[in-house]
Amino acid sequence: MRSRNTGLPMDRINYQHLFYFWMVAKHGSITAACDRLHLAQPTISGQLAVFEQAVGSKLFRKEGRKLVLTETGRAVFHYADEIFALGREMTHMLKGRTTERGMRLNIGVSDAMPKLIAYRLIAPILQWTEPTQIQCVEDKTERLLTEIGLHSIDMMLADVPATPASGMRVFNHFLGETKVALFAAPALAARYRQDFPRCLNGAPFLLPTHNTALRRSLDQWFDSRQISPVIQAEVEDSALLKTFGAAGVGLFFSSQAVAGEIQRQYGTEMLGLADGVLERFYAITAQRRLKHPLVSAILAHAQQGLFGLLDRPDGSRSLS
Template sequence: MELRHLRYFLAVAECGTVTAAAARLHVAQPAISRQLHRLERDLGVELFTRNGPRLVLTHAGRQMRDVAADIVTRADRATMVAQQMAGGLLTRVVVAAAPTTIEYVLAPFVATLSSSDPFVSVDSVAPDAVHEAVLAGHDLGVAATAPPTGRLVWTRLTSVPLRAYVAPDHPWARRRTVPLEELVHEPLLVPPATDPTRRVLDEAVAREQLRYDRYEQIAWPPLSQALAAAGRGVSVVTNLEQFGARPIFVTDHRAQKVLLTIHACWDPDHYAAPALAEFVARLATFADTEVREAAHSVS
């Protein structure tokens, strides 16, 4: 069974006669008739019955029509993708990123794209799994981690500040900033040790030669912020405000905000590496304006 046999079969099924199918395909009628008989012989089933001048699908033919249409569609798509790959064109971008990055960086960026831009799909992965996901075949990774050494290309997108969230009746509720030397003495709600936000916080605390008094590890940022709103501790995340919790920027001893830097990465040997680089440049422009502005402001 060859792909052209399936195309002939589908054309006859739609047109109803070999004559009409031959005219559509610009193929001689005898050739189509021979290939249909061969297809029926190969499959071991009768695909058509004759009703006057028309050919009507049998029950087996109707089932085969759906299968054949799927095969032909997939084959056509494979051909199109191969042609695009050969030309270095980028029509679809599969991105690996953590849920927070998808929500606050990728989704807002995708909303600015047009129908002529690549179609973007995302796979939610752990923050420390982005690098491996790109090595495994994802087109692009967006991660809030320090670029590891290796063969991937990494580029900075933007930096966002760490925020401490407190309940509305907390003594800090009307403050804009809190230094690390004060923060570490509060009951903290922090991400797990593998989370990029936690790593940045731990590094900043270590540089200041400080230690946490006590903390709870909360893996899901919205829950951490909800607990802070309920007065169960001070949540340290990068998410924008929710649940009525009051945001306060975390600062170091120089009164500078503690920042988390977001990067994008891709394989330089990707078939559309130049197009990916251009796509990332647009993402970086968006991230360093729209995302950064929202992250550095509070309502």
């Protein structure tokens, strides 16, 4: 596919050919791409050859039975990745802006995220002047990051930022931080209120599981104060942990920012603060520059002092 006048590669890309190339590169072989696209192998092979001719350079080389991208192939794949990611964003945006139902926002909530905090973050957009549809899904952080990469959700709320090790191209937006307090049902609170926190040695505790940022901070807090807790249960879901706590099973920690709601909703009392322990919260999105108005509204509300925040931690950042 060369210009008849110059013999040079055409300036206008055939995006169908680019898509076939991208699928082969992404899935590692023509056979795998054919399975995904439900096309015959000669179709993909032929279109790939035409695309290489138009580009004017080989995009793959064979290493044994495997196809490996050439230097030009890696460069083209990088651009193709950007192009089709933008296409998915556009499709997702258009689906989310239906004229009858208004704007739609799909939010993922990490299972380690305190639900009262998640509600407080989402609540402002429930009063949005335009019609909106909000969908919230709760899942493991790793699975939600995958959903962001697939543009199945617009934003994820989490208690830890995404790291490069996740392998996903996402962006962290710092929302705020809050101190951590200790709560208990009234009978337990009366027993452990005096001489806090030394009285906590040997007390029954309900703790988050080891895979959470809060648990790691609490373990350090116990060690630094030479407190040996009796762990009654380790509970991953923050709402279930509070339900156990309300039943008097053990003492439990949660965000000071929602202390009033915890005491009213669960009938518990606050004993004191775990000095030096902080919970930090992040919104994670697929875009550095936020385009969804509802996502922008959530971040703006949080960053205006939702938690009565301390200074931002070193290295954290808010992107707009």
